[in-house]
Amino acid sequence: QGLSHYRADGAAHMVDVSAKDVTKRQATAKGVLRTRADVVARIAAGDLPKGEAIATARIAGIMGAKRTPDLVPLCHPLPVSGVDVDVVPAGDDAGAVEITATVRTTGRTGVEMEALTAVTVAGLTLYDMIKAVDNAAVLTDVRVVAKSGGRSGDWNRDGEGDA
Amino acid sequence: QGLSHYRADGAAHMVDVSAKDVTKRQATAKGVLRTRADVVARIAAGDLPKGEAIATARIAGIMGAKRTPDLVPLCHPLPVSGVDVDVVPAGDDAGAVEITATVRTTGRTGVEMEALTAVTVAGLTLYDMIKAVDNAAVLTDVRVVAKSGGRSGDWNRDGEGDA
Amino acid sequence: QGLSHYRADGAAHMVDVSAKDVTKRQATAKGVLRTRADVVARIAAGDLPKGEAIATARIAGIMGAKRTPDLVPLCHPLPVSGVDVDVVPAGDDAGAVEITATVRTTGRTGVEMEALTAVTVAGLTLYDMIKAVDNAAVLTDVRVVAKSGGRSGDWNRDGEGDA
Amino acid sequence: QGLSHYRADGAAHMVDVSAKDVTKRQATAKGVLRTRADVVARIAAGDLPKGEAIATARIAGIMGAKRTPDLVPLCHPLPVSGVDVDVVPAGDDAGAVEITATVRTTGRTGVEMEALTAVTVAGLTLYDMIKAVDNAAVLTDVRVVAKSGGRSGDWNRDGEGDA
Amino acid sequence: QGLSHYRADGAAHMVDVSAKDVTKRQATAKGVLRTRADVVARIAAGDLPKGEAIATARIAGIMGAKRTPDLVPLCHPLPVSGVDVDVVPAGDDAGAVEITATVRTTGRTGVEMEALTAVTVAGLTLYDMIKAVDNAAVLTDVRVVAKSGGRSGDWNRDGEGDA
Amino acid sequence: QGLSHYRADGAAHMVDVSAKDVTKRQATAKGVLRTRADVVARIAAGDLPKGEAIATARIAGIMGAKRTPDLVPLCHPLPVSGVDVDVVPAGDDAGAVEITATVRTTGRTGVEMEALTAVTVAGLTLYDMIKAVDNAAVLTDVRVVAKSGGRSGDWNRDGEGDA
Numbered sequence: 001q002g003l004s005h006y007r008a009d010g011a012a013h014m015v016d017v018s019a020k021d022v023t024k025r026q027a028t029a030k031g032v033l034r035t036r037a038d039v040v041a042r043i044a045a046g047d048l049p050k051g052e053a054i055a056t057a058r059i060a061g062i063m064g065a066k067r068t069p070d071l072v073p074l075c076h077p078l079p080v081s082g083v084d085v086d087v088v089p090a091g092d093d094a095g096a097v098e099i100t101a102t103v104r105t106t107g108r109t110g111v112e113m114e115a116l117t118a119v120t121v122a123g124l125t126l127y128d129m130i131k132a133v134d135n136a137a138v139l140t141d142v143r144v145v146a147k148s149g150g151r152s153g154d155w156n157r158d159g160e161g162d163a
Numbered sequence: 164q165g166l167s168h169y170r171a172d173g174a175a176h177m178v179d180v181s182a183k184d185v186t187k188r189q190a191t192a193k194g195v196l197r198t199r200a201d202v203v204a205r206i207a208a209g210d211l212p213k214g215e216a217i218a219t220a221r222i223a224g225i226m227g228a229k230r231t232p233d234l235v236p237l238c239h240p241l242p243v244s245g246v247d248v249d250v251v252p253a254g255d256d257a258g259a260v261e262i263t264a265t266v267r268t269t270g271r272t273g274v275e276m277e278a279l280t281a282v283t284v285a286g287l288t289l290y291d292m293i294k295a296v297d298n299a300a301v302l303t304d305v306r307v308v309a310k311s312g313g314r315s316g317d318w319n320r321d322g323e324g325d326a
Numbered sequence: 327q328g329l330s331h332y333r334a335d336g337a338a339h340m341v342d343v344s345a346k347d348v349t350k351r352q353a354t355a356k357g358v359l360r361t362r363a364d365v366v367a368r369i370a371a372g373d374l375p376k377g378e379a380i381a382t383a384r385i386a387g388i389m390g391a392k393r394t395p396d397l398v399p400l401c402h403p404l405p406v407s408g409v410d411v412d413v414v415p416a417g418d419d420a421g422a423v424e425i426t427a428t429v430r431t432t433g434r435t436g437v438e439m440e441a442l443t444a445v446t447v448a449g450l451t452l453y454d455m456i457k458a459v460d461n462a463a464v465l466t467d468v469r470v471v472a473k474s475g476g477r478s479g480d481w482n483r484d485g486e487g488d489a
Numbered sequence: 490q491g492l493s494h495y496r497a498d499g500a501a502h503m504v505d506v507s508a509k510d511v512t513k514r515q516a517t518a519k520g521v522l523r524t525r526a527d528v529v530a531r532i533a534a535g536d537l538p539k540g541e542a543i544a545t546a547r548i549a550g551i552m553g554a555k556r557t558p559d560l561v562p563l564c565h566p567l568p569v570s571g572v573d574v575d576v577v578p579a580g581d582d583a584g585a586v587e588i589t590a591t592v593r594t595t596g597r598t599g600v601e602m603e604a605l606t607a608v609t610v611a612g613l614t615l616y617d618m619i620k621a622v623d624n625a626a627v628l629t630d631v632r633v634v635a636k637s638g639g640r641s642g643d644w645n646r647d648g649e650g651d652a
Numbered sequence: 653q654g655l656s657h658y659r660a661d662g663a664a665h666m667v668d669v670s671a672k673d674v675t676k677r678q679a680t681a682k683g684v685l686r687t688r689a690d691v692v693a694r695i696a697a698g699d700l701p702k703g704e705a706i707a708t709a710r711i712a713g714i715m716g717a718k719r720t721p722d723l724v725p726l727c728h729p730l731p732v733s734g735v736d737v738d739v740v741p742a743g744d745d746a747g748a749v750e751i752t753a754t755v756r757t758t759g760r761t762g763v764e765m766e767a768l769t770a771v772t773v774a775g776l777t778l779y780d781m782i783k784a785v786d787n788a789a790v791l792t793d794v795r796v797v798a799k800s801g802g803r804s805g806d807w808n809r810d811g812e813g814d815a
Numbered sequence: 816q817g818l819s820h821y822r823a824d825g826a827a828h829m830v831d832v833s834a835k836d837v838t839k840r841q842a843t844a845k846g847v848l849r850t851r852a853d854v855v856a857r858i859a860a861g862d863l864p865k866g867e868a869i870a871t872a873r874i875a876g877i878m879g880a881k882r883t884p885d886l887v888p889l890c891h892p893l894p895v896s897g898v899d900v901d902v903v904p905a906g907d908d909a910g911a912v913e914i915t916a917t918v919r920t921t922g923r924t925g926v927e928m929e930a931l932t933a934v935t936v937a938g939l940t941l942y943d944m945i946k947a948v949d950n951a952a953v954l955t956d957v958r959v960v961a962k963s964g965g966r967s968g969d970w971n972r973d974g975e976g977d978a
Contacts, residue, residue, distance in 0.1 A: 003206075011575070012547055012551070014551050014571050014573075016570060017570045018595055052169065052174060052704075052711075053168075053169065058337060059338060059399045062399055064234055066403055069555055071230065071287065072287050073222065079402070079403055082340050082343060086337070106344055113287065116302075128276050129168045131276075132166070136306070139283070139305040142283075142301065143300065157299065175710055175711060176737070181758055187833055218545065218827065221827055230885070233715075239731070242891070243891065244832045245828075245831030271733065332704065357791075385870070388562055392566055399708055408506060442776055450772060454727055461799075461809075495944075501867040541825060541827040542827075556885070559882070563871065605939055606939060609935045614889075617887050618820045619818060620927055626958065628935070644950065664873055664874060721881055722881070722882070725874045
């Protein structure tokens with residue numbers, strides 16, 4: 001079986017989804033930005049008057065979800081109907097933050113790519129903020145953890161929560 | 164010491180770089196898309212008449228580098244003067260591909276964010292291609308491995324090659 | 327009652343509109359660019375061979391309406407189905423022009439933001455044209471004057487015309 | 490009869506399509522890049538390890554189709570549901586390549602402009618590649634050859650194939 | 653004297669600035685969003701766990717500054733080198749917030765349009781947030797208050813502060 | 816000799832132009848939209864109160880020039896310093912209009928692609944306007960006619976005017 005984004009002759013194309021149903025669809029993706037414990041403390045600092053680091057990453061992630069079809073060549077444009085992005089200290093690693101994005105649509109294709117794009121753009125935005133104090137940061141473990149809606153039905157990655 | 168993207172009062176701003184020198188700058192970033200060995204084989208398949216998977220990811224990465232200031236809120240727009248993106252099977256893991264991007268500019272700030280954006284957009288493009296055959300893929304280990312130019316001079320991540 | 331663009335914990339999100347009905351919706355916004363009477367005369371000059379100032383503002387406003395979700399972070403992307411932009415001398419002030427934009431869609435959310443964006447982008451375009459001859463211009467009184475469709479039904483701002 | 494993109498008073502507007510039916514629609518456009526036979530040979534060279542010229546043009550064309558409403562001021566945004574772009578040596582001219590794009594949607598307006606934009610952006614991308622070796626290249630004969638769906642029904646340009 | 657954005661024949665063009673000097677330039681613009689005192693209190697609420705309304709407007713304004721040449725047709729693209737956006741309760745009106753944006757560049761043209769765009773996009777973002785609770789809000793008094801650099805030298809609007 | 820946009824291994828890349836001089840550069844491109852004489856008359860109609868067809872195409876072309884690096888994957892971003900677009904009845908064909916665009920920059924690469932993009936986007940905009948009355952229109956003869964600046968010096972296409 002070949003990859004559906006490529007025709008039988010190997011050429012890239014945007015696959016025709018006209019025949020797919022318009023249904024409610026949702027996807028959740030996660031990723032981790034690994035840095036140092038002191039940097040995580042600065043990102044999360046709630047004691048600053050206007051500690052906007054997490055808000056900036058969240059807004060960038062939401063806007064990034066809307067730009068997905070401009071970035072990923074074979075991705076279909078979709079009317080995104082809701083986006084949540086969260087950035088929280090990763091429970092098991094004092095030097096990491098976990099980014100989670102959930103995207104909803106009513107459309108003909110799923111929104112995994114939109115959720116993944118939200119996570120990566122939020123992660124890049126955090127990276128940008130901290131690169132002056134930690135040039136060894138890593139954006140890692142970016143993956144889809146749950147999706148629902150569409151022909152393939154509900155799916156959760158092993159051991160990860162509901163979409 | 165606070166994060167420079169935030170003022171003393173904690174508000175996000177685009178830091179003024181007017182006083183920085185215009186110099187040649189270069190950055191290299193890497194990342195890994197972890198999937199299955201059979202999927203890597205399909206991505207890399209050179210025997211298809213028009214096996215365009217890697218070309219698509221490469222083009223997406225190059226175009227992504229140019230979109231960096233549209234995506235990362237506090238990033239300065241820069242006249243990118245050259246971009247290379249490579250996607251190769253990861254030597255030590257039959258189920259992974261390694262993505263490398265090198266970006267060059269002559270400007271007032273570095274191009275680490277452009278190189279990281281190129282890697283992540285190329286990685287998301289590959290993810291999009293393979294998600295129908297592997298819903299467990301992970302984009303991981305996205306980091307800067309080398310930079311040169313600017314006031315801070317040349318830098319290589321421990322144990323990684325030259326920019 | 328909190329603002330709906332923010333969750334109970336205060337975090338910004340793009341509110342989920344999946345459950346809202348797809349209906350015909352329309353909104354009209356207005357604004358005023360206040361400059362000098364001689365500048366208004368130049369903008370409106372119909373005696374020039376190709377007096378394109380108003381056409382340029384109109385086109386910019388129409389294109390601006392389509393860019394709304396790229397600019398306003400928590401705004402939902404919408405399939406705009408019609409846009410009119412008018413720029414006319416303000417009846418009661420020889421030194422001002424009034425900008426009016428009406429936007430239509432068939433979607434799950436209203437198009438007030440699209441109408442307001444069309445007015446402001448048209449206004450900025452006029453500002454750009456005249457700033458060399460009037461550095462004291464002001465874009466002012468930008469507001470929604472009428473909307474129709476959706477659950478909240480028809481609404482007209484006190485003393486202003488129908489959408 | 491006036492042009493529908495202009496009101497009775499001559500002002501440009503985005504015509505209201507709210508009353509049009511949502512139907513499946515498809516359009517095919519073609520164009521030709523005329524250069525020299527030796528340049529066509531380089532573009533098409535299948536013997537290079539990674540001969541990505543045609544893939545680059547194809548990807549650019551697909552992405553261009555999605556950008557149509559950003560480029561063409563009075564064009565309605567549309568949820569593109571499929572795009573194919575082909576670049577092949579023109580049968581009757583050893584020094585030319587023919588570009589064909591087919592775009593599909595389910596919407597209220599046709600996708601001729603999306604197909605034409607895909608052809609021109611693919612053509613410009615090829616032009617960019619070869620301009621260093623042929624400054625006399627010409628992008629020519631860009632036209633719609635077939636459309637289907639919508640109120641006007643199916644249409645084929647005289648002597649050209651089906652959409 | 654005609655408007656410089658129009659040629660002698662009245663046609664719009666992007667005026668050639670090749671002969672202008674590359675210098676440091678700065679501009680500050682202001683605007684006011686007029687709503688109700690209770691709404692201003694919600695926007696500014698510092699007691700919410702993550703009161704991100706002002707941060708969202710600030711980020712939107714900064715990103716808007718970078719999009720200026722995409723929105724304003726005859727505006728030259730510029731390498732923005734710094735942006736600050738502030739949103740504060742207007743001292744003289746309990747129902748209004750004042751938005752201030754300062755933009756810096758080293759380039760051939762001024763950045764008044766970038767500062768005005770930052771103010772209007774931040775203002776539209778606030779409008780979007782509050783429109784569900786106040787449909788009578790007005791974005792008003794958007795104007796340049798100071799500029800420096802370039803041939804025309806420093807300028808302050810009468811009675812307003814330094815850039 | 817290979818195409819410079821492709822490396823020795825055939826991979827597409829954005830060629831490094833860091834070593835090229837920053838000089839004043841200019842390019843002029845032309846193209847023709849072929850339709851019917853009665854349609855050309857409508858486009859050019861100067862007797863309509865607000866005959867904005869040509870203004871719309873001109874503005875679209877100018878804005879298109881600025882979007883070139885977003886559309887053409889391997890094109891370098893450039894600070895465009897001036898753009899003129901003209902649309903005039905083609906002297907030798909009552910059913911055609913000729914589109915001419917001249918773009919200027921001070922940068923490291925030429926602006927042929929920007930001039931070609933301006934011509935094609937202006938042409939597509941005209942096509943969009945007239946497609947309801949002429950489905951047989953053709954955008955043709957899009958080519959560079961002159962360039963100046965840069966290492967390769969001045970060049971005029973045989974038999975065509977100065978840049």
